[in-house]
Amino acid sequence: MLKIKSIIAVILSLLVLVLPSCKSSQSEAELKIGVKDIQGVCNPFYAESEGDSEVISQMFMSIQRRDGDNKLINYGGGISYEFVGDSQIKYTVSLNEDMFFSDGKNITIDDVIFFYHFIADATYDGVYSDWYFNDIVGLKEYYFDDVNYQDKILNIEKKIESNYSSATIETEDYVKYLVETNLEGRFNGNLDSVSPSGVTWKEYIGNMGYSDDLASLGSNPKTDDVIEFVATIEAENNRFSYNPKDWYRELLYKDYIGGNYSDGTDIDTIKGIKKVNDYTCTVLFNSRNINAVAQLNALLVPKEYFSTEYVKGSADKIKKIDRCNVGSGPYVVTDFTETEVRMSANEYYNENECEFTTLRFIELSDEDNPINYVVSGKVDVVETLATADAVKKLDGKNVRYFIEDCDYYVSLFLNTRTVDTPHRKSFIGLSNVNSAVESKIGSYYTRPLRPISVRFEEYPSDLTESYYSESTYSLYNINSEINMTDVSAYYCGSEEDLEFSVLEEYKNNLSQKGITLNIVLTDESSLENAIISGKADMWIETVYDGDSCDKLEYYNSVGRLNKTGISSPEIDKMTADIRSAAGFYDKVSMVGKLMDLVMAEAVESPLYQLQTITVYNTETISDSSFTHGLNIDGYTHYIPLLKKN
Incomplete structure (x- = not known):
């Protein structure tokens, strides 16, 4: 069978000389695409920047892709499922x-199985490095390279709680942490x-x-001495303003995994992944999860x-490959610089013929409006x-444009540790x-x-109305035991951001009710500590779509992104049920109920969802x-479908 396939491949390569293909049947045509942040990492496992991700989207097919309704549909293949027993x-x-x-x-299933195993390697630290969280049979044994990993992890967690929490950590260990992290990035000496x-650190x-x-x-004094001096002051006087636990957790896990990997690995395959034939494999999950297909x-x-x-x-052997020359998508990279990537049509891409035989991804200046590049003809x-303003610039120009909702929204989150339910x-x-x-922005946004x-x-x-309105203030405030008149809102960003303008308007809204809002600009680590310590009563944060409507990480009491401190047995059950939901209509019903439960707890208020053009x-x-219609994730799928004028 393999020999026959090889012969076919050779024949096909010869036929390229006489049969139509992206290269041979079309005259040369170039399409110029404007992007931000080209880093030149043409490696599908490690490309993270916006520009590099756009390049990867043209170089590699996926098994499925999202359509205009945000549904996964077959592309390079398909994914189906069946229930096994009560839970698998x-x-x-x-x-x-x-x-x-x-x-x-x-392209065979061996390539897919390799992909799964590589991103499950504990030495891999790229864009899929949290894939090992999936509940696949044997996945964590493979990741930790230890069949008894659960006992080891339990011991690590016990050690963290007893030795490295803000309440239990020894001063010496605390100082070490603060020095190594420059006080979580707050002080550089x-x-x-x-x-x-x-105030300045000297005044402080x-x-x-x-x-x-x-x-x-x-x-x-030497910078290192100053940092250690300030770290000692903070460790002795301000220990609950920092979070040493996560840093030591990462250190202990790294030591544990490093020990398992140092003398060669023992577990070479993920038990739940089985090859069926050259084009099929099965993956067994221990539990149901609506994110599994994605x-x-x-x-x-x-x-x-x-x-x-x-x-x-x-994994470092693959990480050092910053330019992959072989792809499965409509185009392959032929050349790149710090500001431009050039791609040519892949003659073996079997979805369609590419009328544009060359792509040029051109990095756009941060100072210029991207619209100007199209209007001037610098990009297509x-x-x-x-x-x-952007839409107005396009009036009377030789362009077509499409507008769709962004894959994120911006929310105001409220801290249950400091703000009671009536106030929230x-x-x-x-x-x-x-x-x-x-x-x-104008009118180009939606308020979820x-x-x-x-x-x-x-x-x-x-829905047509918000869950709460301005009249809610008088309705709920009188039921609160403590009347809050001074609150703090944190945001990771600058005064030039839209989020800051939003906070300014919110500050004005509150002031009309006699409430003072203190706006604090901060960084991510400081925000997390401000939330835990109770300094942040509320904060603005971006919520990305993710793979599905699964909100367990945000609202379940054990969710990794549950910063508000929300804890409700009813919400815990509902988020777990949604994650394991089988039928679409059941899921829709449960999501609606979950939204009402979350709003009743008043821990999040969506402010706006912007749109892209x-x-x-x-x-x-x-x-x-x-x-044709546009893809929900933007234009990338339609680049090879575009026709030249």
Whole structure:
């Protein structure tokens, strides 16, 4: 069978000379695409920047892709499932036959199985490095390289709680942590820089009563000595403002895994992944999970190309490959610089013929409006944030554009540790900040009425009113035992951001009710500690769509993203039920109920969901290209379908 396939591949490679293909049947045509942040990492396992991700989207097919309704549909293959026993579920991953990489070699299920095993390697630290969280039979044994990993992890967690929490950690260990992290990025040794308290570190040290001790370091102390000095002060006086636990957890896990991997690995396969034939494998999950199909939606990458030097435990061998020359998608990389990537059509891509035989991804300047690049003809396609000003620039121009909702929304979160339920309801009722959004964006946004992206089918689209309104303030505030008149809102960003303008309007809304809102600009680590310590009563944060409407991580009491501290047995059960839901309509019903439960707890208020605009230059691209709908994830799937003018 394999021999026959090889012969077919050779024959096909010869036929390329006489049969139509992207390269031979079309005259040379170039499409210029404007993107941000090209890093030149043409490696499907490690490309993270916006520009590099766009390149990867053209170089590698996936098993499935999302359509205009945000549903996964078959592309390079398909994924089906069947229930096994009371709780397990078996997924069948299949590939289309007669697909080839750009070097003419067959794409088989071995390439998919390799993809799964590589991203489950504990030494891998790329964009899929949390894949091992999936509940696949044997996955964690493979990741930790230890069949008894559960006992080891339990011991590590016990050690963390007893030795490294803010309450239990020894001062020496605390100082070590603060020094290694530069006080979680808050202090670089410059005493004239501003501390989180709003004054310089030198003033802060004086206010704490340590001026004489600082002077004893000399007139020109070494930076390392200053950092250790300040770290000691913080460890002794301000221990609950930092989070040493996660840092030591990572250190202990790294030591544990490193010990297992150091002398060679013992577990070479994931028990729940079985090859059926050259184009099919099965993956057995211990439990039902609505995210499973998306998690199994592998990129079709060539095992032979990447596994030349790689064995489990040596992910760095693949990480050093910053340019992959073999792909499965419509285009392959031929050249790249710091500001541009050039791709040519893949003659073995069997989905369609590419009328544009060359792609040029061109990095756009941060200072210029991306729309200007299309209007001036410097690029043919660009995707950017939709605003009233952006759309106005396109009036009378030779362009076509499409507008769709972004894959994220922005929310106001409230801290249950410091704000009681009546106040949370009141604060949400005052969170209409449409004026601030419209002043910068115009009408190109949506305000989700429940904390879920409007792009999901499960979003309750029949809603017309917010759960709480301004009248909620008077309704709930009188029931509170403590009248809060001074609260703090944190945000990771700058005063130039839309989020800051939103907070300014919110501050005005609260002031009209006699409430003072203190806006604090911070970084991620400081935000987390401010939430835990109770300094942050509320904060603004972006919520990305993810693979599904699953909200367990946000609202379940054990969720990894549950920063609000919400804890409700009813919500815990509902989030678990949604994650394991089998039928679509059951899931829709449960999501609606969950949204009401979450709003009743008043821990999140969605503020806005922005929109993107994709602009096409019709002097280069034929208007007949737009007879199809647009993909929910933007224009990337339609690049090989575009027709030249």
